Amino acid sequence: MNPALRDAAKEYLVRYGGDVFPNLFVEARGTVVRDDTGREILDFTSGQMCATIGHNHPAIVEAVHAAGTKAFHLFSGMIPEVVAELGQTLAQDWMPRGLSKSLFVNTGAESNEAALRMAKLHTGGYEVLAVGGSWHGVTGGTSSVSFASDRKGYGVPVPGVFVMPEPNAYRPYINAGSEEESALACLELGLKMFDMQSSGRPAAIIIEPIISAGGVLVPPRAYMQALRRAADERGMLLIFDEAQTAFGRIGHKTGAAFHGVTPDIMSVSKTLGGGLPLAGTITTPAIEDSVHRKGFNFYTSHVSDPLGAEVGLAVLRVIANEHLVERARTMGGYLRGRLEELQQRYEAIGDVRGEGLLLGVELVQDRESRKPNHELGGRTTRKCFDMGLSMNIRRRPERGSVWRIAPPLTVSTDEVDRAVAILDQALRESLDEMAVGRAA
Ligand SMILES: Cc1ncc(COP(=O)(O)O)c(C=O)c1O
CATH class of the missing domain: 3.40.640.10 (Type I PLP-dependent aspartate aminotransferase-like (Major domain))
Structure with a gap:
């Protein structure tokens, strides 16, 4: 890591909105990006939804x-x-x-x-x-x-x-x-x-x-x-x-x-x-x-x-x-199935929706009221990043809190499984922390 460049980013760049990570980034290949500490992160936003064939495809x-x-x-x-x-x-x-x-x-x-x-x-x-x-x-x-x-x-x-x-x-x-x-x-x-x-x-x-x-x-x-x-x-x-x-x-x-x-x-x-x-x-x-x-x-x-x-x-x-149109359908079906399994276990997942590999997961306070759970959205997204998964959260006050999940169409089953395991852990830990916070 080069602390001088992190300082330079703060000193010389205009902030342009959205969530920005404190780390700087150096490389991207396929579904993985690497930050300035050498840490590898699964990119389930395909960059800014652009890298559908994976980053830096040959x-x-x-x-x-x-x-x-x-x-x-x-x-x-x-x-x-x-x-x-x-x-x-x-x-x-x-x-x-x-x-x-x-x-x-x-x-x-x-x-x-x-x-x-x-x-x-x-x-x-x-x-x-x-x-x-x-x-x-x-x-x-x-x-x-x-x-x-x-x-x-x-x-x-x-x-x-x-x-x-x-x-x-x-x-x-x-x-x-x-x-x-x-x-x-x-x-x-x-x-x-x-x-x-x-x-x-x-x-x-x-x-x-x-x-x-x-x-x-x-x-x-x-x-x-x-x-x-x-x-x-x-x-x-x-x-x-x-x-x-x-x-x-x-x-x-x-x-x-x-x-x-x-x-x-x-x-x-x-x-x-x-x-x-x-x-x-x-x-x-x-x-x-x-x-x-x-x-x-x-x-x-x-x-x-x-x-x-x-x-x-x-x-x-x-x-x-590489038959990626068809692959979006099959991998999308697989990822959606895994997200629906999570939904069975977490009351906070109100809805899983989307098509192919453009999926949304809406987080709610409870399924009855469907009130948006912005706190859970923020916490889980941060935790996911710390555990090696980058994912976008759409979080407008006027509508729900929705994870937007869109990995490259070349994503592997193993990468999907790793991402879902991270989502699972991030949800569990965030909900536990929020429960402790409420009890205190
Ligand atoms: C549906 C849609 N249209 C247009 C745009 C704007 O594209 P750009 O940021 O390349 O100007 C975006 C960007 O996120 C988008 O999602």
């Missing part, structure tokens, strides 16, 4: 090298061959039929900004409808349509944004009987409120196929189908933000395939770059043509960079060759 290292022998970056008006190849691969092998025109940028927020700009230009409108618990980025337009992030203190959001209640099967805003009926009731109310407030310039509905930062909420298929109809009826474009759901994470090629619903625009990012900055906005030829004619502009320094495209192609090849 194919990614090779792709970076290949780009180094050709070109990392070019004038934005020069389209690299490898970018054309990535566009073709996405259209032919990964996207739902009809989505065949790609724009390649760097981050999830950027790809959503591009999607929103396309929708506004295409429709001539500016009103955007989003759901509670969403996270689409921290840039101007995307933070305006995000409701799981901190909105306060940054001035006026982009005008024309509307929010509707998210479908939450465990904590439904409207309990209309079944999970599906409750979700549809939320949608009906949300649409009524939107129609009431709209000034007649609708542009887009934006949603994550699984609302991840909002607590790993899986909308029923009927909800997404109704959303598709709602967009069509209002002349709005439907945007799927598939930053986390595309390319296998949920055991399907995309969230669109999982729901059986094709959006007008799909944004992809984290899971395409596999840990390097790469994102895409994909739409239909008709929309691409329409916005091009209207002067669509998203000219940036790193649009169409060959480095990212080389890596993206490598990531997609690994997912296909």
Whole structure:
């Protein structure tokens, strides 16, 4: 460990929110990251949900090298061959039929900004409808349509944004009987409120196929189908933000395939770059043509960079060759089964949910009241880290305390078993300490 560098981190870096560990980190391979003390930690967040094929997969290292022998970056008006190849691969092998025109940028927020700009230009409108618990980025337009992030203190959001209640099967805003009926009731109310407030310039509905930062909420298929109809009826474009759901994470090629619903625009990012900055906005030829004619502009320094495209192609090849879409389903089933075993033993686990290897575990004070257990969430997450497991906790005061568990799709059974043993011990110890605290 180099204490001077820990001091430098404190002295010279801007703090940017979220939980930050006191340790510094030096290396990552597969499912394991190593900190500055040499300690190995199982990474059950896949970095920031990006390293779906495992950290520093040899194919990614090779792709970076290949780009180094050709070109990392070019004038934005020069389209690299490898970018054309990535566009073709996405259209032919990964996207739902009809989505065949790609724009390649760097981050999830950027790809959503591009999607929103396309929708506004295409429709001539500016009103955007989003759901509670969403996270689409921290840039101007995307933070305006995000409701799981901190909105306060940054001035006026982009005008024309509307929010509707998210479908939450465990904590439904409207309990209309079944999970599906409750979700549809939320949608009906949300649409009524939107129609009431709209000034007649609708542009887009934006949603994550699984609302991840909002607590790993899986909308029923009927909800997404109704959303598709709602967009069509209002002349709005439907945007799927598939930053986390595309390319296998949920055991399907995309969230669109999982729901059986094709959006007008799909944004992809984290899971395409596999840990390097790469994102895409994909739409239909008709929309691409329409916005091009209207002067669509998203000219940036790193649009169409060959480095990212080389890596993206490598990531997609690994997912296909190593059958990682199917693997997400089988390993996801295994991990979910192990979490459900824990649920049998701990009253504090109120719900286990998700798809494939994007899972959420909601912690409650008791199953009757379903009151969020933020203290347990905080304690267990810290303990897990001390015992060698890194895991994300979504802990907003306005909603539950949810572990978000999303290891690389290459995770082994042994790594899952080790992680579950750590979760078990962290829960037991935290609950014991909290009981002692209450008795004292
Ligand atoms: C669903 C979703 N969309 C967009 C983003 C923003 O992506 P980025 O942080 O790469 O800008 C995130 C980031 O967490 C996300 O989870």
